[in-house]
Amino acid sequence: xxxxxxxxxxxxxxxxxxxxxxxxxxxxxxxxxxxxxxxxxxxxxxxxxxxxxxxxxxxxxxxxxxxxxxxxxxxxxxxxxxxxxxxxxxxxxxxxxxxxxxxxxxxxxxxxxxxxxxxxxxxxxxxxxxxxxxxxxxxxxxxxxxxxxxxxxxxxxxxxxxxxxxxxxxxxxxxxxxxxxxxxxxxxxxxxxxxxxxxxxxxxxxxxxxxxxxxxxxxxxxxxxxxxxxxxxxxxxxxxxxxxxxxxxxxxxxxxxxxxxxxxxxxxxxxxxxxxxxxxxxxxxxxxxxxxxxxxxxxxxxxxxxxxxxxxxxxxxxxxxxxxxxxxxxxxxx
Amino acid sequence: xxxxxxxxxxxxxxxxxxxxxxxxxxxxxxxxxxxxxxxxxxxxxxxxxxxxxxxxxxxxxxxxxxxxxxxxxxxxxxxxxxxxxxxxxxxxxxxxxxxxxxxxxxxxxxxxxxxxxxxxxxxxxxxxxxxxxxxxxxxxxxxxxxxxxxxxxxxxxxxxxxxxxxxxxxxxxxxxxxxxxxxxxxxxxxxxxxxxxxxxxxxxxxxxxxxxxxxx
Numbered sequence: 001x002x003x004x005x006x007x008x009x010x011x012x013x014x015x016x017x018x019x020x021x022x023x024x025x026x027x028x029x030x031x032x033x034x035x036x037x038x039x040x041x042x043x044x045x046x047x048x049x050x051x052x053x054x055x056x057x058x059x060x061x062x063x064x065x066x067x068x069x070x071x072x073x074x075x076x077x078x079x080x081x082x083x084x085x086x087x088x089x090x091x092x093x094x095x096x097x098x099x100x101x102x103x104x105x106x107x108x109x110x111x112x113x114x115x116x117x118x119x120x121x122x123x124x125x126x127x128x129x130x131x132x133x134x135x136x137x138x139x140x141x142x143x144x145x146x147x148x149x150x151x152x153x154x155x156x157x158x159x160x161x162x163x164x165x166x167x168x169x170x171x172x173x174x175x176x177x178x179x180x181x182x183x184x185x186x187x188x189x190x191x192x193x194x195x196x197x198x199x200x201x202x203x204x205x206x207x208x209x210x211x212x213x214x215x216x217x218x219x220x221x222x223x224x225x226x227x228x229x230x231x232x233x234x235x236x237x238x239x240x241x242x243x244x245x246x247x248x249x250x251x252x253x254x255x256x257x258x259x260x261x262x263x264x265x266x267x268x269x270x271x272x273x274x275x276x277x278x279x280x281x282x283x284x285x286x287x288x289x290x291x292x293x294x295x296x297x298x299x300x301x302x303x304x305x306x307x308x309x310x311x312x313x314x315x316x317x318x319x320x321x322x323x324x325x326x327x328x329x330x331x332x333x334x
Numbered sequence: 335x336x337x338x339x340x341x342x343x344x345x346x347x348x349x350x351x352x353x354x355x356x357x358x359x360x361x362x363x364x365x366x367x368x369x370x371x372x373x374x375x376x377x378x379x380x381x382x383x384x385x386x387x388x389x390x391x392x393x394x395x396x397x398x399x400x401x402x403x404x405x406x407x408x409x410x411x412x413x414x415x416x417x418x419x420x421x422x423x424x425x426x427x428x429x430x431x432x433x434x435x436x437x438x439x440x441x442x443x444x445x446x447x448x449x450x451x452x453x454x455x456x457x458x459x460x461x462x463x464x465x466x467x468x469x470x471x472x473x474x475x476x477x478x479x480x481x482x483x484x485x486x487x488x489x490x491x492x493x494x495x496x497x498x499x500x501x502x503x504x505x506x507x508x509x510x511x512x513x514x515x516x517x518x519x520x521x522x523x524x525x526x527x528x529x530x531x532x533x534x535x536x537x538x539x540x541x542x543x544x545x546x547x548x549x550x
Contacts, residue, residue, distance in 0.1 A: 009378075077413045078378060080369050084413035109512060110415035113456065117418060201374040202361050221369040224521055 001198040001205070001303070008200040012056045012078055019063060023329035026067050030094060035087035037063055038073040038094050048167040048176045049073065049095035052104050052160055053088060054111060055080040057197075058220065061156065061299040064330025070164035071104070075118075079199055079302075080221045082110035088118035093126055100129035100173040104159050104180055106152025107136045129173060133180035135159050137189040137310060139248045140217025140226045153191065153220045154262040154299040155310045158322075159183045165324035183318060188249045189260075190241040191308030193218030193225065197265060197301050216240065220264075220301050234271065238278040241309045246286075251313060253287030258294070258322050260310040265300040267307050272296065275307060292322050298331075335488055335544065338436045339395040343387055345543040346404060350384045352539050353377055356532070363528035367510060372528040375414050382411035395435045401428035401445070416529065419453050419466070426452030439487035443477060446491070450474040457512070461501075464508040464522060466533035472497035473537055488544050495534075495541045502526060502534040 005011050013034065020029045020037065030036040043049055052062045053075035063074045073091035077083035082105075092101050103119065105111045112134070119130040135152030142149035162183035166176045193215045196205035206222030209215060214232070217225030232240075251257070261276045263269075276295050283290055291314050314322060326333045353360075353376045360373030386407050394400055405424030409417040430444035431437050437445070450470045459465040461472075476497040480490035503526070510522040 078375070080371060081375060081412065081414035082417075084409050084411075084417050086410050108415075109457075110413060110417070113415060113418040114413050199369070199371055199374065202370060204361070204365065204370065206365065206370045223368065 001203060003200055005200055011200050012076065015056065015059075016063070016076060019329070026327075026329040027063075030087075030090050033087040033090040035076045035083055036073065036091040036094070037066055037076065038091055039066055039068070041068075043072045043095045043097050045097050046099060046170075047072075047097055048099045048171065048173050049092070049097065049101035050104065050160070050164050050167050050176070051075070051088065051091055051095060051101050052156075053077065053083050053091075053115070054105055054108075055082060055221075057199075057302045058299050060297065060330035065157070065160050065164075065328050067326065067328030067331075069168045069324055069326035069333070070328050070331070071160055072167075079201075082108065082114045085114050085118040085121060088115060089121050089125075092118065092122045092128055092130065096122075096126070096128045100131065102163060102167070102173070102176050102180060103130060103132040104156065104163060105132075105134065106156055107134045107148075107150060108152070131173065131177040133159060133163070133177060133184060135184055137184065137187055138217075138219070139188050139190050139244055141219065141223070144248055151219060151223070153189050154260055154308045155184070155187045155189045155312070157260060157262075157294070157298045158187055158258065158310065158312045161326065162318055162321045164326065165321040168324065169321075179317070179321065183312065186314070186318065187310055187312035188245045189308050189310040190216075190244045191218060191220075191225075191262075191264070191306060192216055192237055192241065193222075193264065193304060193306040194231065195266065195305030196222060197304040199302075214306075218306060220299070222301070222304070234274045235278045238275050238309065239282065242279060242282050242311075245309065245311050249311070249313070251286070251288060254289070256289045256291045256314040256319055257283070258292045258312045258314055259283075259290050260294040260298060260308075260312075262294075262299055262308045262310065263297040264304040264306040264308070265297065266303045266305045269296065272307060275309070279309060291319050335486075335547075336436045336438055337397075337442060337544070337547075339397050339400060341543065341547060342397050342400055342431075342437075343391065343394075345540055346383055346387060346400075348539050348543050349536055350380045350387075352535055353380045353532070356535060360528050360532055363526055363531055366525040367522055367528065372416075372532065375412050375416055376532050379408040379412040379417065379420070382407050396432075397434050397437050398428045398432035401425070401431050415457070416466075419457050422452040422456040423449040439481075439485065442487045443481045443490065446477060446494075447474060459512045462508060463511040464505045464527045464530070465512050466527070466529035468505045468508070468527065469498040469501045469530040469533040469537070472501040488541075491537075491541055491544065495537050498534045498537050502530045505530045
């Protein structure tokens with residue numbers, strides 16, 4: 001796979017360098033740890049801090065979501081690997097304004113260990129209160145009776161959005177945790193993979209699919225999904241993904257939702273909008289109201305081909321938070 | 335048999351070399367079970383340790399400090415899931431080496447027992463889950479049982495490494511129950527777990543380091 005990089009060993013460092021140089025009004029890198037990035041503006045006194053993080057290779061997730069109305073800080077790991085505790089801890093210290101910090105991250109063994117070690121250290125060393133909400137939106141990654149095992153994928157955007165808006169509106173620590181948890185519990189994601197990505201260090205594809213194949217439920221790091229099959233037209237793929245979402249999360253006519261059609265890296269906007277159009281038709285048939293739509297690359301897997309659909313049910317509280325403005329280097333909402 | 339601080343550093347150097355040689359093999363195993371980067375991750379961590387060995391640890395003679403620095407450096411360089419696991423192993427093991435410029439048979443045994451216990455506690459994986467614990471736990475059991483009889487570290491560690499090898503091989507027939515590959519189900523059968531493979535290779539490298547010094 002061809003890539004425009006220099007030494008594969010330094011891709012993450014060079015990406016971060018470029019990112020903070022490009023957006024000095026939005027973000028700054030901490031001198032204490034090169035893998036910690038926080039908002040350029042100091043976090044407001046009395047505001048609950050929101051910290052996100054995870055492996056690199058998912059851009060704009062996660063570092064692109066640091067900004068007003070979203071996260072206050074991010075810890076950046078190696079490609080597809082959780083950050084260690086140090087950058088999490090350093091960012092925590094900077095964004096804590098006495099009201100505590102809420103960690104939001106995906107449900108992976110590495111993230112669980114590193115973020116919980118950082119949370120323990122934040123409490124021990126600095127007496128900072130830390131809450132954690134683990135994102136588990138990927139329906140395909142475990143059956144419903146083992147929901148706690150599900151991976152976190154594109155839906156983490158919605159959890160960050162809701163929690164970031166809540167913190168920005170002045171919600172207290174317990175309420176920001178509650179909102180993040182509610183956002184996670186109110187949404188589901190189903191994805192499809194078409195082509196693999198390759199890690200800069202190895203240059204080899206992370207999995208194999210034949211030219212005419214797709215894989216339903218493929219993970220964000222190339223983890224095998226539910227089933228491989230012949231590539232279907234977009235409408236049929238969308239029908240399948242949406243059917244699986246509603247089988248897992250029943251919904252009534254008249255309910256409100258937010259929809260995210262997310263590209264995995266090399267899937268075009270053309271394809272994503274073709275998919276969205278079908279989602280809209282299906283929801284119209286069911287009498288479900290799309291309150292707000294997001295279409296684009298929100299959480300990628302390097303240059304993987306494919307897409308995911310996330311549907312989040314909205315009560316009035318979540319709807320208001322989804323509508324709250326946001327201003328990040330890689331995402332803005334008015 | 336005693337091990338000096340310089341010999342301990344020699345072991346760490348040997349792991350650095352071994353990981354570079356096995357990097358592609360470990361990635362290949364991981365491509366079948368995960369995202370194909372286990373060799374890269376191990377290499378990133380051990381290269382960072384290599385940098386420390388040539389810098390801050392160059393003249394360090396406290397075996398405990400060397401072990402702690404090894405764990406912390408690995409963790410800071412890789413994060414991931416192996417970061418906290420190996421960091422916990424080295425830092426727990428370091429207690430047996432604290433303040434010592436050379437360590438004896440009992441301390442070497444205590445180091446590896448604490449190393450494995452620390453990893454088990456941090457990762458909460460059990461034998462049969464298809465993880466590094468499948469190499470480490472049999473090694474731990476053999477090391478303890480054999481050392482109780484012989485009081486000889488090299489003799490018991492030789493047997494422990496053989497048990498680790500069998501443990502590693504046994505992961506071929508296991509279904510993944512931990513980490514990302516746990517979502518693979520039946521598709522995880524037939525491949526050695528890359529974490530079990532690298533854990534075995536590290537133990538084997540320690541034994542080779544001890545044996546090389548016996549000849550000299």
